[in-house]
Amino acid sequence: MVVKPRKSSTKNPPILSHEFVIQNHADIVSCVAMVFVVGLMFQTTQPLASIFIAMHHNATPVEELTYGQEMTYTTGLKDLCAVFFYTLIGVVVHAVIQEYILDKVKTKLHLSKVKQSKFNESGQLLLFYVVAVLWGGDVIFREGLLFNVSALWRDYPNIAMTFMFKFFFIVQMAYWLHCYPELYFQKVKREDMPARITYATIYLVTIAAAYVMNFTRLALCLLVLHYAAETVFHVARLIHFADKPSVAIKAFSVWNILFVVTRLASIILSVSTFWFGLADNESVSFVVRVSGLAAVVALQVYMLQRFPDLPLEPTP
Structure with a gap:
């Protein structure tokens, strides 16, 4: 998809200049991504291109698959290639949303x-x-995690993921990774960068750690809970920017409640998994259990400490 460059000036900037790259970054990145897609069409390059696009590290041997059985996957180094490719896709999608949705709405609101x-x-x-909550909720339902807490630690560490389960985490890591180049592409002010870098890094490191350590089921539930609360926050924030103060106040009030409930629910699920659920599991050491629990609790406490200062800033 070709994205129209932003009309920041009437004069075309020099090729390969900073302004040229910023104005045309979506087209440049989409061309790079298309190289991998085109590579799938040729027999000689298909094996290499598929490493970046397809999911790998099958847990179910192809020869053992029966009719109707779903392929399952584990983690591995080839996932880094997939994260790289879908980071490129994230940059392109970001530009499309900005160009065809946000810029049009922003113009009508006459914002500073x-x-x-x-x-x-x-x-x-x-x-x-919104997409992550709907997608993650569907995976939770299909994996039978909704009303079965013990499934969070069942069979650990031999936790195989379905295609959509694994793809969810690949996209999560790719999304937060794409936030770094977007600081340059979107010309984010220097004073705004530390906050954005901080929460993008916390998301990326936390999700990657859970993925590598096979705590994907717990991470999935915690992410869906957190994202659901953050959805309400950003709805309230957009209403605030639309100059609807009375509606925004009500929306922020709902978010205030959801924020605290989400923190408590996250701690309860983490204690149930790390302290009780994995207590009798010989394949996971006490140090790993305590470290995982401490990391989640510390993150929840950190967000609770920042809670009074938030009202218009996103939380990690």
Whole structure:
């Protein structure tokens, strides 16, 4: 898909200049991504291209698959290639959303430059959170985790993932990784960078650690809970930018409740998994259990400490 460059000036910038790259970054990145897609069409390059696009590390041997049986996957180094490719896709999708949705809405609202940056941030995150909650909720339902807490630690560490389960985590890591180049592409102000880098890094490191350590079921539930609360937050934030103060106050009030409930629910699920569920599992050491629990609890406490200072900033 070709994305129209932003019309920041009437004069075309020099090729390969910073302004040229920023204006045309979506087209440039989409061309790079298309190289991998085209590679699938030729027999000689198909094996290499598929490493970046397809899911790998099958847990179910192909010869043992029966009719109707779903392929399952584990983790491995080839996942880094997939994360790289879908990071490219994330940059392109980000530009499409910005060009065809957010810029049009932003023009009608007549926002100041400061509010425009925050509006863009919340708009992008809101769409991502909505998709992630619906996708993650569907995986939770299909994996039977909704009413079965013990499934969070069952069979650990031999936890195989279905295609959509694994793809969910690949996309999660790719999304938060794509946030770094977007700081350059979106010309984010220097003073706004530390906060964005901080929460993107916390998301990326936490999700990657859970993925590598095979705590994907717990991480999935915690992410869906957190993203659901953050969805309400960014809805309230966008309403605030739309100059609807009375509605925004009510939306923020709902988020205040959901924020605290989500923190408590996250701690309860983590204690149930790390302290009780895995207590008799000889394949996981006490150090790993305590470290995992401490990391989750510390993150929840960190967010609770920042809670009074939030009202218009996204939380990690």
